[in-house]
Amino acid sequence: MDTIRTVLADIRSAIDDFTYPIRRKIKIFFGSHVIDENRSPRPQRRNGRERRRIPNTKNLWIFPLFMLYEEFFFRVFNKQSFFYHLLLPLLFGFAFGFLFSAICTLFSRKANRIVTIVIMMVMALYYTVETEILHSFQNYMNLSTIFKNTGGVMGDFGGEFLNSIVGAIPRALLFFAPAVLYIIFGKKYPTWRYKPVVALVLAGVFIVLTLITAGFVMLGSAKEKYTSQFEFDESTHIFGLMTGTRLDIKYAIFGNEAENEFEFSETSSEPEPAKSSTASEPVSSVTSSVIQSSSVGPKVDTSPNTMNIDFQKVADSTSDKTVKNLALYAKSVKPTNKNAYTGLFKGKNVILITAEAWSDAFVSKELTPNMYRLIHNGFYFSDFYQPAWGGSTITGEYSHVMGLVPCWGTDSILKIKSNNNYFTIGNQMQRLGYYSAAYHDGSYTFYDRNKTHTNLGYSTYTAQGNGLEDIAGAWPGDDKMFNFTMDTYMDKQPFSIYYMSVDGHAAYTKNHVKTKRNIEYVKSIVGDKYKEKTLYYICYNMELEKALGTMITKLEEKGIANDTVIVMVTDHYPYGLLKSKTWDNNQDYYVDLMKHPDTLPWERDCSGLIIWSGCLENEYKDMAVEISAPTYSLDIVPTLSNLFGLEYDSRLLVGRDVFSDADPLVLWANYSWVTEKGKYYAKEKKFYPNEGVTVDQDYIDQMNSIVKNKVVFSRGVGETDFYKVLFGPDDVK
Numbered sequence: 001m002d003t004i005r006t007v008l009a010d011i012r013s014a015i016d017d018f019t020y021p022i023r024r025k026i027k028i029f030f031g032s033h034v035i036d037e038n039r040s041p042r043p044q045r046r047n048g049r050e051r052r053r054i055p056n057t058k059n060l061w062i063f064p065l066f067m068l069y070e071e072f073f074f075r076v077f078n079k080q081s082f083f084y085h086l087l088l089p090l091l092f093g094f095a096f097g098f099l100f101s102a103i104c105t106l107f108s109r110k111a112n113r114i115v116t117i118v119i120m121m122v123m124a125l126y127y128t129v130e131t132e133i134l135h136s137f138q139n140y141m142n143l144s145t146i147f148k149n150t151g152g153v154m155g156d157f158g159g160e161f162l163n164s165i166v167g168a169i170p171r172a173l174l175f176f177a178p179a180v181l182y183i184i185f186g187k188k189y190p191t192w193r194y195k196p197v198v199a200l201v202l203a204g205v206f207i208v209l210t211l212i213t214a215g216f217v218m219l220g221s222a223k224e225k226y227t228s229q230f231e232f233d234e235s236t237h238i239f240g241l242m243t244g245t246r247l248d249i250k251y252a253i254f255g256n257e258a259e260n261e262f263e264f265s266e267t268s269s270e271p272e273p274a275k276s277s278t279a280s281e282p283v284s285s286v287t288s289s290v291i292q293s294s295s296v297g298p299k300v301d302t303s304p305n306t307m308n309i310d311f312q313k314v315a316d317s318t319s320d321k322t323v324k325n326l327a328l329y330a331k332s333v334k335p336t337n338k339n340a341y342t343g344l345f346k347g348k349n350v351i352l353i354t355a356e357a358w359s360d361a362f363v364s365k366e367l368t369p370n371m372y373r374l375i376h377n378g379f380y381f382s383d384f385y386q387p388a389w390g391g392s393t394i395t396g397e398y399s400h401v402m403g404l405v406p407c408w409g410t411d412s413i414l415k416i417k418s419n420n421n422y423f424t425i426g427n428q429m430q431r432l433g434y435y436s437a438a439y440h441d442g443s444y445t446f447y448d449r450n451k452t453h454t455n456l457g458y459s460t461y462t463a464q465g466n467g468l469e470d471i472a473g474a475w476p477g478d479d480k481m482f483n484f485t486m487d488t489y490m491d492k493q494p495f496s497i498y499y500m501s502v503d504g505h506a507a508y509t510k511n512h513v514k515t516k517r518n519i520e521y522v523k524s525i526v527g528d529k530y531k532e533k534t535l536y537y538i539c540y541n542m543e544l545e546k547a548l549g550t551m552i553t554k555l556e557e558k559g560i561a562n563d564t565v566i567v568m569v570t571d572h573y574p575y576g577l578l579k580s581k582t583w584d585n586n587q588d589y590y591v592d593l594m595k596h597p598d599t600l601p602w603e604r605d606c607s608g609l610i611i612w613s614g615c616l617e618n619e620y621k622d623m624a625v626e627i628s629a630p631t632y633s634l635d636i637v638p639t640l641s642n643l644f645g646l647e648y649d650s651r652l653l654v655g656r657d658v659f660s661d662a663d664p665l666v667l668w669a670n671y672s673w674v675t676e677k678g679k680y681y682a683k684e685k686k687f688y689p690n691e692g693v694t695v696d697q698d699y700i701d702q703m704n705s706i707v708k709n710k711v712v713f714s715r716g717v718g719e720t721d722f723y724k725v726l727f728g729p730d731d732v733k
Helices: 002-029 057-076 087-103 109-137 143-156 158-185 195-219 232-239 241-254 288-293 311-316 321-332 369-376 393-402 409-415 425-431 446-456 468-472 478-486 513-526 532-558 589-594 601-605 633-643 697-720 722-727
Strands: 349-355 379-381 435-443 461-464 495-500 564-570 609-613 673-675 678-681 686-689
Touching: 057 087, 057 109, 057 158, 057 241, 087 109, 087 195, 087 232, 087 241, 109 158, 109 241, 143 241, 143 409, 232 241, 311 321, 321 697, 321 722, 349 393, 349 425, 369 532, 369 609, 379 609, 393 409, 393 446, 393 495, 393 564, 393 633, 409 446, 409 697, 425 435, 425 495, 425 633, 435 446, 435 468, 435 478, 446 461, 446 495, 461 468, 468 478, 478 495, 478 532, 513 532, 532 564, 532 589, 564 633, 609 633, 673 697, 678 697, 697 722
Parallel strands: 349 495, 349 564, 435 461, 435 495
Antiparallel strands: 564 609, 673 678, 678 686
C-alpha cells in the first residue's frame, strides 16, 4: 500500500507541476493570488520529501507551435485552395506537437535539446521533400514510395532532380527557419523529476486533441477521405502531412476495413444509374447501325462476355470475408455482350506502348503524320482520359495493363508482382502461345520493373542495364529501341510486345539534344502557336513520332502491318509543363499546350489513345470508327480482349468494352467521375451536367456507389490474389 501511495503521490505531484503555471495565472487574473517574488512559487516539501523548483514549461509549447508553423506553410505551398479545410491540418499538426514534446521530456537536459533539434530538422526536411514532390510530380508520395524510388530518380533523371533542388531553396529556408532559430537561441531545456508521467500527460493531450479533431472530421464532408476513401495524396491535401502519414502507416499495418466495404446487397445486383430526364439523348460511342450491320462474319454473336464461373459457389466455399464479398460483387455485375467487333483482331500480333507523358494535343497531319495516321486511321477516341492515379508512371502502367484501379500508388505493381494477373493482355496472349517480350529504354530497375513485368505476361524484360544496350546501343532513345528490338521478334509470329518509352520525360530544356535536333522543324510547322517550354516538350515527343514511323515502316516492309495491332497510351499527363514545376516567369505551359484550363480532373487528364492495325486502313476500313463517348485507360483491357476474341469475364474488370452497349464511365482515384450525362468533382461534391441534361440526386448517389464498388473491387483483387482464387496459379511464364 505504501508503494501505491508513493506512486500516486508522484503522479499528483507531476500533474501539479505541469499545471501550476496555468493555475497560478488564472488566480492572478481573478485577483485571488498574492505574488511574493522572494519565495519559491511552490512549497519545497510534500509528503515528507524535498522538491525541485518547477521547470519552465514554456519549452513544452515549442513543438505544438513548430508543427502549427510547418503545416501552415505546407498549406501555403499546396496546390489546393488555401482555405480548403484549413483548420483541420492546423489542429492535427498542433496536436501532433504534443507527442513530440512528450518524447523530448524523457531524457536529460542536454539530451532533450539534441533530440529536439533532430526532430525539428527531420520534420523540416520531410515537409520540404513532400512539397517538392508535389511541385515536381503534382501529387504527394508516401514514405514507402519516397524511399524506394529516390535512387532511381537521382540516377535516371539527375538533371531534373537538381533543377528541383534549386527551385526548392526558398521553400526549404522557410521550413528550416524554426529549427535554425532554436539552435541559435534555444540554449536551455528543462528536465523533469517525473519524466515518464509528464510524457504520458503530454501524449494524452495529443490523443485527446487528435480525437476531438477527428470527431469534427467525422461530422463533416471530409469523413470519407479519413476512412473509407483514404488515399495518401488527397488526404494529405485535406488533413496535413503528419495526419496523412499517420493514417497511411496505420492502414498499412492494421488495414482499413471501411475502404473494403461494397455498397451493394448480397441479394441484389449492383445499383444501376437512375433514369434521368434529358433534353436530348447523348451521342453513343459507336452508332448502333455500325455495330449491327458491320461484322467479320455473317452473324453477330451478342452473348455475354463471361466465363463459366460459379461466383456463389466461390462465396460459399471461403471463410475469407473479402474473397466472399468479391465473389458476390462479381456475381451482381451485369456483363457486357459480344458485338460486331468481337474477334476482329483474332490471331493478330499486338504491340502495346506506354508513351511517357504523351498527349495528342499537339498532334497534326503536318507536324506528326505518323501519330496522326495511327489516331485517325484506326479507332479514333475523341474523349479519352488517363487519370492521374495518385502516383507517377507506374500507376498509369498499372491501370491500362491490369484493367484495375491502382489503389496503392507507386507500390501498386509491386503489390501484385507475385499474383496471378490473369487478364493482362500479355498473360492472355502467353496462354495462347504468343512469343512475348517487354522493353524499356530507361533503367531496368526503375520502379522495380525487373521484379514485376515478367509477371504481367512477358517472358523477358529488357532495359538499360540488363541487355538493351547490347541490342540497340548505349542509352538509346525510343527510335533506336523500336528499330533494333523489332528485328528480334518480327519472325516469331504471333508476338505480344510491350514498350515503355522514355523520350517524353521532363524536364524540357533548350539545350537538350532532342530540342536542338527538332526545334527548327517544329517552329517551321507551328510558328508562334506555342511558348518556348511547350515547344521543347513537342521536340522531345518528335523522337516518339520518328520511332512510330520506324515501327510502321518495318511492319509494312515485312508485310505484317495488316496482321499487327499497335496500341499506345500515355502513363500520365505531361506534369513537367505545369506552372509549379517551372520557375521561369511563372508560366503554365500545360495550359499553353492544351489551350484550355487544367483545374478540374477531366481538364487535366484528357489525353489520347491509339488502337490501330493496317487492316483498319484496308479490308476493315468501314469499321474504323470514332468512339466519342468518355473512355479511359481501364477500358483498354476489356476492349482489346473483345477485339482479339479472347475468353474473358467482363464482370472481373473495372472498365468496359467500348464497343459494347454498357454505359460509359470514367473514374478517378479520388472518386470523381465522368459519364455521358456529365462530370462529378468529388472534392467539391459538385456535378457538372452536360448541356441539355438534367439529373437528380439519386443518379449522383448511385454513380458514387458504383464508383466506390469498382475501387473496392480493384483493391480486393490485389490484396487477396482473387484471380488465383478463381483460376489457380499462373504457371505460364
